[in-house]
Amino acid sequence: MADKRGVTIRELAQAAGVSIGTVSRALKGQPGLSEQTRSQVLEVAQQLGYDTAKLRTGKPRRMLFIYSRHLGSLANNPFYSYVLHGAETACREAGVPLSIMSVVAGDDIAGQVRRHEVDALLGAGYFDPETMEAVRRCELPLVLVDHFYPGVRCINDDNQLGAWLATRHLLEGGSQRVAAIFGPPTHYSVSLRAKGFRRALFEAGRLFDPDYEVTLDPVMDYRESGRDAMSRLLALPEPPDAVFAYNDSTAMYAIELCRERGLRVPEDIRFVGYDDIEEAAHCKPPLSTVKMDKEALGHMAARALVEGDVEPSEASLPVELVVRESSRIAAPVAAAAPARKAKRQPATAEPR
Incomplete structure (x- = not known):
C-alpha cells in the first residue's frame, strides 16, 4: 500500500x-x-x-482568483476587472473571502497557493500549458473563465458567434474589404473569434485573404501594437474599408491611428470591437461592439466553486451585437433638386 x-x-x-x-x-x-x-x-x-x-467538505473557506502576468495589471485590462467584480460579488454572497494572485511559468505556484491558504481556484484568461499544469498540480477545485483546458470546468462567452455577428454586420453594410485584428492565436477566445470572422466571410461568398488578417505584435506595448496592426492594414495596396477588432481596446487604438491619418470613421472605414467595455460607448465615435455579461462570467465561475460544481464541462454565455456610430452606414448624398420658387404659406400655418 x-x-x-x-x-x-x-x-x-x-x-x-x-x-x-x-x-x-x-x-x-x-x-x-x-x-x-x-x-x-x-x-x-x-x-x-x-x-x-x-479534501475538505462543504463550501471553500477561501477562494483565489488567479491570472497570468502576461495580461498586465487588471487596471489596464478592463475585461478581467469586470470578471473579478462578478466573482467577488458571488463570494460575498456566499460569505467566502476572495484573494488575487498573478502567475507566470516558472513561479512556485503551489507554494504561493499554499501561502494564501485557499480551498478553490478561479483562473481567468489564457495560461500557457506549463503554467496550467502547475495550477492543476495544486489539486484544488478549479474553474476557468475565458479559457479552455481538457478535464477542467470552463466558462466562456459564445466567441465564435460574436465574431460572426460583427463581421456579418460589416459585410451587410456594404463593406467590400473587411479586415480583422487579433491577439495571440493560442488564446482560446481569440482562436474562436478568428473562426467566426472567417465563417462570416465564407458564408458571404468572400475569398479569405490572409493579408487582411493581422495579429498584434506581442513584444510591443499594447497601445502601440494596436496602432502598428492598423498601420500594416493601411499600408496594403487596397486598404480595408472595415475592421473587426478582437477587443474594444484594440479597436479604439486602431481608430485613433486612422483619425490621425485623416480617415473618417465610419465614412471611410467602419469598426466593430468586442467586449463592450465602458469606454466603448464614450469614445469618438462611439464604438460598435459585441456585448456579453462579463460580470456573469466571474459570478458563474465563483458560484460553481462554492457549490462544488467542478465536473469537466464548458458553459457558453450568450452575446449580442451593439451597433453604434463607428459602423454606421453613411447615408448617400442626395442629388440637388432644381430650385423652385417657394409657395407662400398662410400666416397661421404651424411648423412641422
Missing part, C-alpha cells in the same frame, strides 16, 4: 478511471454520482491509502 502522504488525487483519479471532479464528489459524499461509481472510487482510495483529509 502506498504511503498516504504520497498519493495524489490525480493518481487516484487515474487508478479509478474517472475525473478528478468525480473523485472529489465521491470522497465528499456529494450528489450526482451513481452508487457504483462512488463505491469504485472509495475502494480504490482505500487500496491506495489515499488521505481523505486532503
Whole structure:
C-alpha cells in the first residue's frame, strides 16, 4: 500500500478511471454520482491509502482568483476587472473571502497557493500549458473563465458567434474589404473569434485573404501594437474599408491611428470591437461592439466553486451585437433638386 502522504488525487483519479471532479464528489459524499461509481472510487482510495483529509467538505473557506502576468495589471485590462467584480460579488454572497494572485511559468505556484491558504481556484484568461499544469498540480477545485483546458470546468462567452455577428454586420453594410485584428492565436477566445470572422466571410461568398488578417505584435506595448496592426492594414495596396477588432481596446487604438491619418470613421472605414467595455460607448465615435455579461462570467465561475460544481464541462454565455456610430452606414448624398420658387404659406400655418 502506498504511503498516504504520497498519493495524489490525480493518481487516484487515474487508478479509478474517472475525473478528478468525480473523485472529489465521491470522497465528499456529494450528489450526482451513481452508487457504483462512488463505491469504485472509495475502494480504490482505500487500496491506495489515499488521505481523505486532503479534501475538505462543504463550501471553500477561501477562494483565489488567479491570472497570468502576461495580461498586465487588471487596471489596464478592463475585461478581467469586470470578471473579478462578478466573482467577488458571488463570494460575498456566499460569505467566502476572495484573494488575487498573478502567475507566470516558472513561479512556485503551489507554494504561493499554499501561502494564501485557499480551498478553490478561479483562473481567468489564457495560461500557457506549463503554467496550467502547475495550477492543476495544486489539486484544488478549479474553474476557468475565458479559457479552455481538457478535464477542467470552463466558462466562456459564445466567441465564435460574436465574431460572426460583427463581421456579418460589416459585410451587410456594404463593406467590400473587411479586415480583422487579433491577439495571440493560442488564446482560446481569440482562436474562436478568428473562426467566426472567417465563417462570416465564407458564408458571404468572400475569398479569405490572409493579408487582411493581422495579429498584434506581442513584444510591443499594447497601445502601440494596436496602432502598428492598423498601420500594416493601411499600408496594403487596397486598404480595408472595415475592421473587426478582437477587443474594444484594440479597436479604439486602431481608430485613433486612422483619425490621425485623416480617415473618417465610419465614412471611410467602419469598426466593430468586442467586449463592450465602458469606454466603448464614450469614445469618438462611439464604438460598435459585441456585448456579453462579463460580470456573469466571474459570478458563474465563483458560484460553481462554492457549490462544488467542478465536473469537466464548458458553459457558453450568450452575446449580442451593439451597433453604434463607428459602423454606421453613411447615408448617400442626395442629388440637388432644381430650385423652385417657394409657395407662400398662410400666416397661421404651424411648423412641422
